[in-house]
Amino acid sequence: MKARDIMTENPACVTPESTVQEAARLMESQDVGSLPVVESSSSKRLVGVITDRDLAIRVLARGESASAQIRNVMSSDVQCAGPDDSLDDLESTMGKHQVRRLPVVDDQNRVLGMIAQADLARERKAVGEQDFAKVIEKISQPAGIR
Numbered sequence: 001m002k003a004r005d006i007m008t009e010n011p012a013c014v015t016p017e018s019t020v021q022e023a024a025r026l027m028e029s030q031d032v033g034s035l036p037v038v039e040s041s042s043s044k045r046l047v048g049v050i051t052d053r054d055l056a057i058r059v060l061a062r063g064e065s066a067s068a069q070i071r072n073v074m075s076s077d078v079q080c081a082g083p084d085d086s087l088d089d090l091e092s093t094m095g096k097h098q099v100r101r102l103p104v105v106d107d108q109n110r111v112l113g114m115i116a117q118a119d120l121a122r123e124r125k126a127v128g129e130q131d132f133a134k135v136i137e138k139i140s141q142p143a144g145i146r
Contacts, residue, residue, distance in 0.1 A: 082105065087123060
């Protein structure tokens with residue numbers, strides 16, 4: 001099983017020029033907790049990620065405006081997966097970097113899809129594997145605890 005087999009294809013994306021309100025509304029309408037930030041809607045080249053947590057911590061908690069641009073609150077140091085990465089590779093990346101979602105990009109860094117921790121859990125459950133609980137625990141540890 002590869003990343004391409006479990007990813008959500010063609011995820012909704014925003015650009016650095018999008019507003020945080022646009023991102024929040026898109027998250028709500030798509031029922032997602034993160035969005036890839038792409039250079040442009042035509043290129044789909046990944047430049048960052050914006051999460052619901054970013055909106056809470058970097059926007060709401062700091063009193064930023066809903067019209068603030070994504071470029072000012074996005075995470076630009078993004079962990080990614082390739083379409084041929086194995087489930088073990090995905091779990092390892094998520095655990096090592098404590099991320100619950102990974103953009104899947106091609107060799108030109110164009111967004112192909114997104115994989116959430118829940119996607120991995122569903123796949124592991126479908127094949128009857130028990131070790132995923134350890135991965136979830138590792139991903140979910142508070143920062144600084146190893």
